[in-house]
Amino acid sequence: MLEIGCVGGREVNYPDNNENKKWWLWFAIHKTKNEESLLYACLLENEDVLLQCVEHDAGEFDVFDGKVVYCSRNVESGDAYGFLKEADETNILKFSLLDPLLTHEFLASSPRQIIAETFGKSVVSVVSFYTFPDLDFWNDSRDDLARVLRMLSEELNLPFSGDYARKFGNFEFHDMSIAIDAEFSIGIIKSRAGEPDGGCIRIAKSLRYLNEKQIIHVVCKQKKDVIYNKLIPLVAGEEIKIVDELPEDASELECWVFDENGRLIYQEHCNYIASVGLNMSITGQKVILKDRLAERAGRVNKELGNKAAAVNSVRTDRSLIRPNHVEYEAFNDQMMQIQSDLFGTQGHDQWFGRSIECEIEVIKHLQSLVERGRAKKVIVVDPFFGAEALKRFVARIEESGLELVILTSLSDINPDTGDRFSKGSDPIEMLRDTIQNVKGIINCKLRLVNINRGSSKQAFHDRYLVVYPFDGLPAVYMLSNSINKMSGNWPFCMSKLDATVARKVREYIENLCNGVDSSRDADPNITYQWPENE
Secondary structure, three states: OEEEEEEOOEEEEEOOOOOOOEEEEEEEEEEOOOOEEEEEEEEEOOHHHHOOOOOOOEEEEEEOOEEEEEEEEEEEHHHHHHHHHHHHHHOEEEHHHOOOOOOOEEEOOOOEEEEEEEOOEEEEEEEEEOOOOOHHHHHOOHHHHHHHHHHHHHHHOOOOOOHHHHHOOOEEEEEHHHOOOOOEEEEEEOOOOOOOOOEEEEEEEOHHHHOOOEEEEEEEEEOOEEEEEEEEEEOOOOOEEEEEEEOOOOOEEEEEEEEOOOOEEEEEEEEOOOOEEEEEEEEEEEEEOOOHHHHHHHHHOHHHHHHHHEEEEEEEEEEEEOOOOOHHHHHHHHHHHHHHHHHOOOOOOEEEOOOHHHHHHHHHHHHHHHOOOOEEEEEEEOOOOOHHHHHHOHHHOOOOOOEEEEEEOOOOEOOOOOOEOOOOOOHHHHHHHHHHHHHHHOOOEEEEEEEEEOOOEEOOOOEEEEEEEOOOOOEEEEEOOOHHHEOOOEOEEEEEOOHHHHHHHHHHHHHHHOOOOOOOOOOOEEEEEEOOOO
């Protein structure tokens, strides 16, 4: 191995310039009218991988403000070596050194060297150069970003839809020359029926490592308890080693194999099946409903009508197949359920009872989500956010730098009493008067938007809180009832939405703030805004 780089005081290892080896490049970029950005590229020098790769595999598809173009190449060893040397010395990825047709160049960070499981190998040395694509740009089109990550996953069989998304925009050299695949076999041989629980650990190594010394670190667990943790020497010439020391059946095994110089050459993590659940369903009579929902769906199309109308009677029986359940396991499971209920971690979901103490507690909790540098902007979505909510909530926000947007939809119902306004009363005028009375004590940067269908009909129903942090993605909370008397008339509950759902809800809310309803054919009217000069 030739050492031509340094990361954090560590030398980065690249392979020797072996002219007899072919390399494989995979490359994807995003092209717009004005610029190009690297989505991901990798370089491999293992011939076994090349046999599975297609020469000049290529494709493209349109995305937001441009297109994605990807291709693959077989590369000569000397060209690959020159490319890696140039990248290490200058931090510039010159793909023309690999193929003159690839004229793209990208500035990258200094390389990092990590150990990863890639391309079907359990231990691979990976050298990563980061180009840091503009994530704010991709945030404007999350569906396209998801499509790109899925494409990377499908083309390369790397988990870009999971943890490998952190490598988005990287160029990576995967050193397959030291990758080990099935060179060791480690498993647990269970005790036979009638014998004590436990069993033994069986370790076997291939001919490649048969005549060398290794040491293996084995950890076995039974659920969360470690029942075995030991370093086991593997002597040269011994193909199979049996360690008969497990005190009881294990549900999980982890192991790491090191050569005599301490270098990791193999790792494995496996879970054993502890039980199998079976469901058996028997279908009974089928009923076709002819209610209004089914009729409306049928007018759209026949398939939707059938989906709405058909109801099948089903009976399901459940069974669980598992070894004899040890008494302490049943106790452990029950006790952990009780512990989780008693001392569960403080999450984003909150419930507040009905009392004056809870009314104050709700406001303090909302303050804790948005103040002291936690958020730069907040949108409160509440169709009944009136004068009382303004005094109760907005006047108590202490953060002067916070941008607070209130989206409401006042109609002919008094949000504070639930009664209809008397003839001649104007909820907008009441709200305007309240703002004028309290604006001197409002600390935050307030913007209020009232929207209606027509001149006075309610434009939306649900209540939300959207929090835009200084760092990270916006969070969206669903609120059980209105701000005007949280925990006053009824208990109050709030729940943080899953990220995928939150994005859709946030887009819907942001459109509403601009008088656009993406869920309907007709848009609402903005009937009042404050400050009034906007």
